[in-house]
Amino acid sequence: MAAHRARRWSLGGLVLLLSTAVAAAFALITTGPSADRADAAPAALTWSDEFNGAAGSAPDASKWTLETGGSGNGNHELQYYRNSRDNAALDGNGNLVITARKNTDTGLQCWYGTCQYTSARLNTAKTFTQAYGHFEARIKVPRGQGMWPAFWMLGNDLGTAGWPNSGEIDIMENVGHEPGTVHGTIHGPGYSGGSGVGAAYTLPGGKSFADDFHVFAVDWSPQSITWSVDGTAYQTRTPADVGGNKWVYDHPFFLILNLAVGGDWPGSPNAGTAFPQTMTIDYVRVSATGGDSGNGGTTRTGAIKGIGGMCVDVAGASSADETPIQLHNCTGVDAQKWTLGSDGTVRALGKCLDVRAASTADGAPVQLYTCNGTKAQRWAYTSAHDLTNIGADKCLDAVGNSSADGTRLQIWTCTGAANQKWTVG
Structure with missing residues (x-):
């Protein structure tokens, strides 16, 4: 599970939040844990990105901020995150493609010296936050030892409360040495890093997540968070699961997409890991379910x-x-x-x-x-x-x-x- 890593926020992201007033969004929800997303109330969309645009164009700057830096993010990751279309661009077919590459720029410095890899990390801290609802993305992950794609969220009070007090919800993480498994985890005060609370979901029949797109989602309410893959729920967490510690999922969070390379959990790439590697995102959608669709669902x-x-x-x-x-x-x-x-x-x-x-x-x-x-x-x-x-x-x-x-x-x-x-x- 995602407890193998210490933290996911970066210094650059923290400075961003300290200098940005992040607006709280929709608190109304009408959804809760369900065995299958198809059984949930009709979704009232509150935010989305379908990644429609010309091939090679940058992600929509009104929705996403691209982080930069090679700090390792507390996990000894090897990539340098760049604001570059070489690492994050639309493909012209309705997808965002995050690409991890071997680095050729000797001027890029990481925590360990000249950076070996470049990649991208995008967040909505400046543009969109929401408390409660249904959060999902359709993603095709990369493959290979050392790859670490993720779709996750951090609390909008990160700049003041700090991590893990602000909370973290990992909707999907995959590490390359587990090609058929993804992890969903929460991190908060007293249950962060190696003590994160979560579970894994494994595809049947020995299939790999890199072979096709899959829908990764959470349904988040004041009393619970339920994770699902392709509409099938595989775990629900409630305040009773955090060992008497504080349940910090009572305020807006922002979204993050990233593709890390290496780190304490996935380990480094090896000779069998081909580059470039890509994480392809078809869409990201957020809803407050069950609303009045005639009034925007709000x-x-x-x-x-x-x-x-x-x-x-x-x-x-x-x-x-x-x-x-x-x-x-x-x-x-x-x-x-x-x-x-x-x-x-x-x-x-x-x-x-x-x-x-x-x-x-x-x-x-x-x-x-x-x-x-x-x-x-x-x-x-x-x-x-x-x-x-x-x-x-x-x-x-x-x-x-x-x-x-x-x-x-x-x-x-x-x-x-x-x-x-x-x-x-």
Whole structure:
């Protein structure tokens, strides 16, 4: 598994983040773990690159930043990352091709001296981040000892929190000496590097990933991350899997594509490794699933119904701050019309569903309050029909498991009970 390496961020990437304000994107999700991507809710695309363009053209600079340098990235990698079309360019057939080559420029210096190889690493730190959703890419990996292609993500607070506190989600890594196997891993405080938490997926019948394109994906929700290959899920990780350490997957991450050469995990190329080697990417797509496709997939509006078919209601139809939220017979009034927004808010009467005093305790009441952008007002709606508060990591809950008119709502540890299940629209 990817625990064989120490870290994946580079000094250049860290400086980039320290000097860049990275925008948080979509917090609304309506997906969760599934056995097969085909069973998931319809995807509402939030970002993509199809790599359509003329052969030899550079990757879209409005979407990708190419990193540079030969620091070894903490793993004793051998390549120098260049911002060059020799190492990253479109092929004219709808693909991005990252090419690792033997270096001929004696002026390129790596951590060990004159660089032996060049390659490319691209990220979206300046241009796109997102918390939660479905992230996938269709990729054909290179082959040969010493090759190390990856599709992965880092937290947008890397420049302030540092690694591994900012979190890392490795969607796909392959090392050349395991041609039929890929790895999916998370790294965070107390479970990074050699202690990363993950699993491997191996193709049946002795096939190699370099023989064809494959789709690598994660479905990420507040309570879990599920990895899949070609639509088949092979592992799910939850906060229970990180040994009591902090689950740091509660904020936006940015995307990374790279092809490393050598390093502590894959080892160096040998005489049987041919160059150049290529990592070919057909597309990268990100979605917040289950959205209203008529509005870009970023919002949903309607009644929120819970236990007994009762509606989530603003008490007295008041728009005053601190108005309690309750269950009520569904009447279709504005006090029962909620909008789940792309920013993770749940709104009615022009204000936000809020956890009183930003509490994270079981039993903390929810209320209507002026929208202020805090985590107490950010919610994630999952395919399990939980409505989870991001700040507390707890579920919207009807007090006392009651469906009576006037039953107040609160947050509570997610149990899967009927009084925590909600439908929208």
